[in-house]
Amino acid sequence: MFCGSPNAEAAEPNVHICELCTGQPGTLPVINREAVEKSLKVGLALNCEIAEYSKFDRKNYFYPDLPKGYQISQFDMPINGRGQMTITMTNGDTRTIGITRAHLEEDAGKLMHPAGADYSLVDYNRAGTPLLEIVSEPDIRSAEEAKVYLQELQNIMRYLGVSDADMEKGHLRCDANVSLRKIGESGFPPYKVEVKNMNSFKAVANAIEYEIKRQAELLDQGQTPARETRGWVDDKAITVSQRSKEESQDYRYFPEPDLPIMQFTKAYLEELRRDLPELPKARKERFMSDYSLSDKDAYTLVAYKELANYFEHVISELDEWLQVEKQADDGKYGFAAANWILGNFLAALNECKMLPQDSKVTPENFAELIKLIRQGKVSNLAAKDVFAKMFATGEDPSNILDELGLAQVSDEGLILDVVRKVIAENPKGVEDAKTKGEKAFGFLVGQTMKELKGKGNPQVINEILKKELQS
Numbered sequence: 001m002f003c004g005s006p007n008a009e010a011a012e013p014n015v016h017i018c019e020l021c022t023g024q025p026g027t028l029p030v031i032n033r034e035a036v037e038k039s040l041k042v043g044l045a046l047n048c049e050i051a052e053y054s055k056f057d058r059k060n061y062f063y064p065d066l067p068k069g070y071q072i073s074q075f076d077m078p079i080n081g082r083g084q085m086t087i088t089m090t091n092g093d094t095r096t097i098g099i100t101r102a103h104l105e106e107d108a109g110k111l112m113h114p115a116g117a118d119y120s121l122v123d124y125n126r127a128g129t130p131l132l133e134i135v136s137e138p139d140i141r142s143a144e145e146a147k148v149y150l151q152e153l154q155n156i157m158r159y160l161g162v163s164d165a166d167m168e169k170g171h172l173r174c175d176a177n178v179s180l181r182k183i184g185e186s187g188f189p190p191y192k193v194e195v196k197n198m199n200s201f202k203a204v205a206n207a208i209e210y211e212i213k214r215q216a217e218l219l220d221q222g223q224t225p226a227r228e229t230r231g232w233v234d235d236k237a238i239t240v241s242q243r244s245k246e247e248s249q250d251y252r253y254f255p256e257p258d259l260p261i262m263q264f265t266k267a268y269l270e271e272l273r274r275d276l277p278e279l280p281k282a283r284k285e286r287f288m289s290d291y292s293l294s295d296k297d298a299y300t301l302v303a304y305k306e307l308a309n310y311f312e313h314v315i316s317e318l319d320e321w322l323q324v325e326k327q328a329d330d331g332k333y334g335f336a337a338a339n340w341i342l343g344n345f346l347a348a349l350n351e352c353k354m355l356p357q358d359s360k361v362t363p364e365n366f367a368e369l370i371k372l373i374r375q376g377k378v379s380n381l382a383a384k385d386v387f388a389k390m391f392a393t394g395e396d397p398s399n400i401l402d403e404l405g406l407a408q409v410s411d412e413g414l415i416l417d418v419v420r421k422v423i424a425e426n427p428k429g430v431e432d433a434k435t436k437g438e439k440a441f442g443f444l445v446g447q448t449m450k451e452l453k454g455k456g457n458p459q460v461i462n463e464i465l466k467k468e469l470q471s
Contacts, residue, residue, distance in 0.1 A: 013146060014136075014194075015150065015172065016133050016172065017162065017171070017172060032130070036104065039104045040079060040080070040272055042132060042134070042162060043080030043102050044272060045276060046099050048081055048101075048102055049080070049083065052264060053077060053263050053264075054077050055077045055261045056105075057075040057254060060252045061250075066108050067124060067127070072106045072256055078104075079102065079103055082101070084098050085156075088152075089144070089145070089148055090144075095141075097139045097149055098137030098139050099135070101134075102134045103132070103133055105133060106128050109126065110126065143206075143208040143212070147201045147205045150172075154172055155280045159278075159283075168199055174204050175194050176195045176211075178194075180212065191225050193225060193229075194228075195230050197233075198232050210238060226244070228241055228242070228243065284299055285298075287308075291334035301338065309356070309357075314363045314366045315333075317363050318337065318367045318371070321367065321371060336373065340387070345361070359391065360391065372386075376457045378401055379458070382404075389404070416464050419464050425447075426447060441465070445462060448461050448465065
């Protein structure tokens with residue numbers, strides 16, 4: 001169900017997580033230990049109730065997308081029962097979305113309808129492969145919430161390692177059930193529209209927005225929208241009717257006679273729970289706590305699992321160096337690393353369409369660049385040139401620094417001599433700095449930096465200049 005303006009219930013996406021097992025499409029049975037374990041891990045991550053016993057059922061229908069004429073699914077004893085997950089909106093608000101169930105079934109084939117043709121084609125390559133269907137409660141109140149819900153669900157799947165969950169490749173698919181009720185009404189509307197054929201987060205949001213508008217117009221005219229399945233036509237940005245929607249009894253469910261009932265002991269489930277990795281929400285909170293990252297920066301890192309892993313490797317290298325040098329971590333090394341990774345590094349990766357682990361910049365060299373910056377051996381401006389060559393060649397930053405002659409001057413004796421020269425040559429500038437404040441002071445800093453050919457350490461220059469002016 002869907003609730004938004006101008007009426008009231010909520011979108012209830014059925015999310016299909018595919019590729020639960022390794023191997024070639026079309027060769028794996030729906031029931032195997034790997035698929036079951038991955039399904040249970042998803043259930044644990046979504047705080048689902050997991051029953052002691054679970055079974056499979058036959059779901060019968062007349063569509064040609066499975067050659068045997070029925071689908072092995074789960075009806076009344078799914079692997080994962082009720083659960084919930086909390087999503088964070090872009091404005092910082094949180095919403096809790098209930099999970100009705102997450103059950104295991106076999107995927108069906110793909111029906112294709114060539115434009116202008118009087119026939120359809122069936123691709124059976126994925127038929128029979130394990131698929132996990134996550135059914136949400138009618139708690140989602142806008143297209144934006146549905147989009148965020150899917151994105152965070154995708155990230156959880158990737159952290160669990162159960163699927164790449166790539167919508168464009170069909171690893172993750174979403175069917176959105178949409179219906180409206182007028183403001184002030186209670187209970188569920190007498191109809192529900194299921195929207196299919198959405199292969200991106202943007203398409204899901206656009207399809208839901210379209211359905212809200214279409215259904216609202218029908219309701220305003222005193223009509224009740226038909227209970228049906230509709231398809232999203234992306235290039236036209238519309239939904240089209242595909243077929244009337246079935247009731248549960250139309251599928252004639254009965255227990256699958258060829259598959260045994262499954263039993264999950266508490267000890268087995270606790271073992272799976274212990275093996276769960278750190279999930280995105282916990283990782284985000286740790287990044288904010290340990291490295292003083294903003295909510296936005298922590299979210300961006302965590303939402304890109306490979307980038308977050310790369311960041312952790314850089315931090316590990318920095319921690320090791322700090323221990324060797326017997327220096328205390330003031331928290332600024334991690335903060336600086338995050339800024340560089342989310343800034344120059346991510347921009348370079350996006351431009352080259354490259355994953356972090358495929359970059360020529362090793363975590364060790366990245367950590368060394370951060371150390372050089374923090375030690376005042378290279379300015380932030382010069383470090384950008386150093387990084388650009390690191391990204392292109394994979395060279396060590398110290399070597400590049402020497403090669404390009406970009407090492408920052410931090411020698412206090414040398415800087416003191418230059419500062420005294422600047423003061424002697426700029427008496428008016430000195431007077432202005434004493435009477436007019438920061439802007440005039442900045443002029444003297446600039447003159448000092450000019451004498452040092454842009455390589456002076458700004459912090460050291462500021463400290464020495466202030467002392468000389470006071471004396």
